[in-house]
Amino acid sequence: MQLAPLDNSVVFKKLFRDPEILMAFFKDLTGIQLNLKAENIELEKKFDPPIGLIDIAFDIFAEDPQRRVVVEIQRVYYTYLLDRFTHYHYAAIMELQRNYQRYTPERTVYTIAWLTMKSEEAPFNQGLSVSRHYFEATSGVKGGESPHRMYLINPNYIDQTIPSDVGDWLKLAYESIENPTNPTVNLQRPIFVKATNLIASDTITAAERAAIMDEHEWQEKLQQNAQKERSEGIEQGIELGVERERKAVARSMLAKNMASELITELTGLNDTEVIALQNAQSSSA
Numbered sequence: 001m002q003l004a005p006l007d008n009s010v011v012f013k014k015l016f017r018d019p020e021i022l023m024a025f026f027k028d029l030t031g032i033q034l035n036l037k038a039e040n041i042e043l044e045k046k047f048d049p050p051i052g053l054i055d056i057a058f059d060i061f062a063e064d065p066q067r068r069v070v071v072e073i074q075r076v077y078y079t080y081l082l083d084r085f086t087h088y089h090y091a092a093i094m095e096l097q098r099n100y101q102r103y104t105p106e107r108t109v110y111t112i113a114w115l116t117m118k119s120e121e122a123p124f125n126q127g128l129s130v131s132r133h134y135f136e137a138t139s140g141v142k143g144g145e146s147p148h149r150m151y152l153i154n155p156n157y158i159d160q161t162i163p164s165d166v167g168d169w170l171k172l173a174y175e176s177i178e179n180p181t182n183p184t185v186n187l188q189r190p191i192f193v194k195a196t197n198l199i200a201s202d203t204i205t206a207a208e209r210a211a212i213m214d215e216h217e218w219q220e221k222l223q224q225n226a227q228k229e230r231s232e233g234i235e236q237g238i239e240l241g242v243e244r245e246r247k248a249v250a251r252s253m254l255a256k257n258m259a260s261e262l263i264t265e266l267t268g269l270n271d272t273e274v275i276a277l278q279n280a281q282s283s284s285a
Contacts, residue, residue, distance in 0.1 A: 002201040020191070034067060052094075068110070072113045158174065211266045
C-alpha cells in the first residue's frame, strides 16, 4: 500500500474530516470522547464578522455540545507561527463570548496544530507540546488554570515521552511523508486500517490528485518565499501572498473544469471570489 502524504492539506483534510477518525485522534490526544457527526465538521471555517482585524480560516473546525476543536496543518516555518496559532486559539474562544453577561464560553476550545517541517527551535522541534494558561504567585502557588488547550504536534520528533496511542498518529503522518511506499503503521488498531485506506494513493480521486499537485506547487512557492524572507529579514506581506497563491490555485482548478464547490473547499476562497475568477477567465478567453 502506498500512502498519500499528510503534509498536503488536501490529504490531511480528507483524513481528519472523517468523524470517526477525528474522534479517535482526539480521544488518544486528550482522553476525551467527542460526539461528532459529519455535519459537525467544517473545512476552511470563517467567522462572520471576523474576530479582530485578521480574517482567518480554520483548516478543520468541529463542535459537539461541550467542545470546539480546531485542527491546523502547517508545512512552512515562519517566525510568527506561535503568534498565529495563539491568535487562532483565542479567536475561537472569543467568538464564544457573546456579550458582557456571558464571558465564560459555552464550550472548551482545543486548538491542535500539526507541524510537518523540521526546526531547531523549541517548541517546534518537539513531538508533542501543550500550552496551558494559569497564574503563578511569587510564592510558587499556581491557580486559575484555563480549561482551554493548544497543542503543537510534529511527527519529525517522535520519542519515548509521547504516549503510544498519540505516537501512532505521529507515525502515520511521518510514514506517509517519508516512507509512503512501505509505511510502518500500527494496523493492529482498526482505526488505522481505516485511516490508511482513506489516504491510500489508489483511493485518491482524479480531482483530489489534481488539487494535491496544485497545492504542492503552491507550497513550494511558499517555502521559497519563507526562505527568502528569513535571509533578508523580511516579515511582511505574507497574508497577501497567501491570498494571491490561493487564487492562483483556484484559477488552475477552474482551467481543469473542477467543480466550484470543490474549489471553495480546498482553497478557502468563498463562492463570490471563485465566481469572480471564473468570470475573469471567461472574459479573457
